[in-house]
Amino acid sequence: MSQIKPKTLFEKVWKEHIVSEETLANPAILYIDLHLIHEVTTPQAFSMLRNNNLDVRKKNLTIGTMDHSTPTLPVNNFKDIEIAGADAANQVRTMIKNCNDFGLELFDFDSINRGIVHVIGPELGLTQPGKTIVCGDSHTSTHGAFGALAFGIGTTEVGHVLATQCLLQRKPKTLSIEVLGSLKNGVSAKDLILAIIGKIGVDGGTGYVMEYMGEAISSMSMEGRMTMCNMSIEAGAKAGMIAPDDATYEFLIDKPRSPKKEAWDKALKRWKSLPSDEGSIFDKIITIDANKLEPMITFGTNPGMVIGVNDPVPISENDAAFSKAIDYMQISPGETLHNKPIDVVFIGSCTNSRLSDLQEAANILKDRKISDDVTMLVVPGSQKIKRDAEAIGLDKIFKKAGAQWREAGCSMCLGMNGDTVDPGKLSVSTSNRNFEGRQGKGSRTILASPSTAAASAIEGNITDPRRYIT
Amino acid sequence: MEGLKQIKSRTLVLPNKDIDTDQIIPARFLTTTSKNGLGKHLFHDWRYHDNGEKNTDFILNKNQNETFEILVAGNNFGCGSSREHAPWALTDYGFKAVISSKIADIFKSNSLKNGLLPIVVNDEVLEELINNPNIELSISIENSTITFPDKKVISYEIDEFSKYCIIEGIDQLGFIQRNNEAILKFEEKREWTPR
Numbered sequence: 180m181s182q183i184k185p186k187t188l189f190e191k192v193w194k195e196h197i198v199s200e201e202t203l204a205n206p207a208i209l210y211i212d213l214h215l216i217h218e219v220t221t222p223q224a225f226s227m228l229r230n231n232n233l234d235v236r237k238k239n240l241t242i243g244t245m246d247h248s249t250p251t252l253p254v255n256n257f258k259d260i261e262i263a264g265a266d267a268a269n270q271v272r273t274m275i276k277n278c279n280d281f282g283l284e285l286f287d288f289d290s291i292n293r294g295i296v297h298v299i300g301p302e303l304g305l306t307q308p309g310k311t312i313v314c315g316d317s318h319t320s321t322h323g324a325f326g327a328l329a330f331g332i333g334t335t336e337v338g339h340v341l342a343t344q345c346l347l348q349r350k351p352k353t354l355s356i357e358v359l360g361s362l363k364n365g366v367s368a369k370d371l372i373l374a375i376i377g378k379i380g381v382d383g384g385t386g387y388v389m390e391y392m393g394e395a396i397s398s399m400s401m402e403g404r405m406t407m408c409n410m411s412i413e414a415g416a417k418a419g420m421i422a423p424d425d426a427t428y429e430f431l432i433d434k435p436r437s438p439k440k441e442a443w444d445k446a447l448k449r450w451k452s453l454p455s456d457e458g459s460i461f462d463k464i465i466t467i468d469a470n471k472l473e474p475m476i477t478f479g480t481n482p483g484m485v486i487g488v489n490d491p492v493p494i495s496e497n498d499a500a501f502s503k504a505i506d507y508m509q510i511s512p513g514e515t516l517h518n519k520p521i522d523v524v525f526i527g528s529c530t531n532s533r534l535s536d537l538q539e540a541a542n543i544l545k546d547r548k549i550s551d552d553v554t555m556l557v558v559p560g561s562q563k564i565k566r567d568a569e570a571i572g573l574d575k576i577f578k579k580a581g582a583q584w585r586e587a588g589c590s591m592c593l594g595m596n597g598d599t600v601d602p603g604k605l606s607v608s609t610s611n612r613n614f615e616g617r618q619g620k621g622s623r624t625i626l627a628s629p630s631t632a633a634a635s636a637i638e639g640n641i642t643d644p645r646r647y648i649t
Numbered sequence: 650m651e652g653l654k655q656i657k658s659r660t661l662v663l664p665n666k667d668i669d670t671d672q673i674i675p676a677r678f679l680t681t682t683s684k685n686g687l688g689k690h691l692f693h694d695w696r697y698h699d700n701g702e703k704n705t706d707f708i709l710n711k712n713q714n715e716t717f718e719i720l721v722a723g724n725n726f727g728c729g730s731s732r733e734h735a736p737w738a739l740t741d742y743g744f745k746a747v748i749s750s751k752i753a754d755i756f757k758s759n760s761l762k763n764g765l766l767p768i769v770v771n772d773e774v775l776e777e778l779i780n781n782p783n784i785e786l787s788i789s790i791e792n793s794t795i796t797f798p799d800k801k802v803i804s805y806e807i808d809e810f811s812k813y814c815i816i817e818g819i820d821q822l823g824f825i826q827r828n829n830e831a832i833l834k835f836e837e838k839r840e841w842t843p844r
Contacts, residue, residue, distance in 0.1 A: 198835045199828060204809050208828055210835055212843035220732065222682035239844055248680055266680035273682050310843060317731040317755060333733035333759035334684075335820060343825045345832055349808070351754075381667055382725040382751050415728060417754055436844070449841060481667050481728075500666050500723070593676040593730075602699055614671040614729060616694045 185456035187353050188422050189388045192328040196311045198345055206347040212310040213240055214340045215296045218274035219247045220315030224338035225277040235281045236344045242305060243278045243285035245271055246295045247595050251558050251585035254288045263596040294561025294587040297321035297529040302561055304434025308423035308450040313340060318529045320411040324404035326423035326453050351417045352462040354387035358395040360470035365645035368403030369531060369628035372410045373475040375467060377485030384416030391421050395469040401430040402535040409530045410611050413482040422454035474644055477613045477626040478516060479504035488631060488643045491515050507615055508623050516641040522604040524555040524636040528592035531609035531629050532560030534567055540633040541573045543647045544580040550639030555582035558590040594619045607635045650764045652818035654790050656745045658718035661708060662782035666723035670756065673735040687734055688741030718745040719786055721778045727756025736760045746788055750775040761811045762820055768805045790816055
């Protein structure tokens with residue numbers, strides 16, 4: 180009988196990357212396999228390197244893109260970049276200079292690979308099971324969908340990884356989220372993760388790495404799994420992970436930078452040993468029934484304030500935060516949101532901008548028109564997704580419906596590039612945060628799936644997408 | 650970054666729970682390439698009306714002539730984005746410690762690297778601090794204690810390594826660099842090489 184203690188997926192990846200173990204006195208030194216960088220959270224880290232006369236330790240493990248401050252209208256020259264403002268343009272120029280000076284690969288405006296940092300990692304096959312992946316961006320948790328340990332870091336830590344390829348870390352706790360049953364037609368990964376955050380709260384995962392498991396997860400597409408892991412941070416979790424399986428390998432096998440030939444066979448053997456062992460112990464366990472789920476929306480000002488699309492806003496007395504949130508959203512307890520006129524619909528972000536998300540929205544919008552009162556932006560997650568979507572005519576469906584079809588970027592998820600929702604306007608967005616002013620000062624955001632966003636664009640108010648799904 | 654042994658200041662209280670980093674500093678101020686001068690954008694959209702005028706109801710605008718070094722906030726402070734601009738804005742404004750009953754992971758990690766002490770207290774202590782705003786606290790970093798005006802002393806948890814870095818005012822990079830031998834050995838001995 181084996182005496183080896185059963186381990187979780189997280190514990191296996193963690194252990195394999197320990198340069199030096201943590202002690203009471205010191206944190207562990209964790210080795211990083213892939214460092215993704217973008218223009219917003221790196222300039223100060225490169226300044227630190229310059230000030231200390233340091234170089235980037237592993238240039239081949241560092242990949243750069245530009246996504247947050249970049250315009251989503253076509254960029255042909257530097258003048259076009261300034262559409263988002265002089266500071267944003269300066270940040271883009273600084274990124275280009277930093278990557279040039281330090282000899283790092285950067286996907287610039289002329290690259291088909293440029294896109295949202297968490298979309299291009301998987302798309303290129305750089306995101307792989309068992310890797311440690313970091314980026315100065317909280318939605319780095321997305322890459323956990325492949326069985327990688329992936330988490331967001333601050334700019335000081337970006338400097339640490341650039342200089343040493345390592346991070347100081349205390350070992351987080353583990354939380355398993357088992358999703359029983361299967362999702363009904365018209366209910367997506369986005370609805371499931373919103374329901375989970377609604378259940379455990381925006382701090383329910385703080386201090387934990389979450390592993391999603393169960394029937395609904397193993398039958399889910401890689402795109403859906405990425406949506407799930409992406410929003411793990413919205414529950415406060417350090418990371419979200421899903422065990423690699425045949426769907427993972429099938430997704431990766433033909434990607435440009437996944438291992439090839441013998442290297443693939445070797446990697447596959449290693450990857451297959453990663454799933455949590457039977458009998459492995461989690462610090463906390465939560466189960467959720469997928470069969471009962473409806474399309475979900477947020478109603479308040481954090482992603483834990485979630486209701487079914489047809490449900491009334493809950494009634495909560497003597498809760499100052501709750502009252503503040505619904506005042507801000509200009510809604511009342513006890514009412515459904517069906518009749519709230521919406522102004523903006525945004526389909527995009529690292530949560531829901533992949534080809535399958537665009538396809539899901541296009542299926543509903545085909546041969547239909549969006550409401551005259553709605554402005555709708557569709558922003559693909561990468562330039563490659565844009566090209567692939569155009570190859571199958573999705574751009575035409577969106578444009579014919581009355582939506583704007585843009586270049587890749589983070590865009591209206593956080594409105595850093597000038598794509599913003601005006602004060603007081605109500606937006607239905609496939610992004611990940613509905614914080615006050617997230618999409619622009621005074622903007623009001625309702626988070627939803629691509630289907631719900633598309634159906635709502637047609638009706639001009641919050642709409643159950645199943646009305647349009649046959 | 651200056652070392653920090655003792656903080657003695659009145660508390661500024663923001664009782665709201667789940668204050669996210671978009672509130673601490675909105676995304677449109679992240680286009681900077683510097684760490685400095687972000688204090689003017691701290692809690693910007695709560696501090697200023699749409700027309701740019703000061704919101705005189707907001708607590709930061711009520712006590713203009715006083716310097717506060719201790720921020721007391723509702724549960725789950727600093728959730729959301731990984732932007733280090735959040736602790737940069739808080740320290741630039743003058744804060745040296747944040748006290749809450751839960752502090753989001755990335756924000757806490759970023760704070761410790763910038764001389765901003767994140768202190769987690771239990772619900773009861775937080776409630777007392779929220780209900781008694783503007784009291785003078787004395788925080789000893791060496792002893793990990795908070796002393797109240799009535800001389801009551803409570804202790805808080807902080808790991809020794811973080812405490813050392815805050816007291817000495819050092820970034821943690823040097824510690825990793827001193828372990829370069831171990832990193833080289835790790836890279837040599839790995840069963841596989843990334844990419």
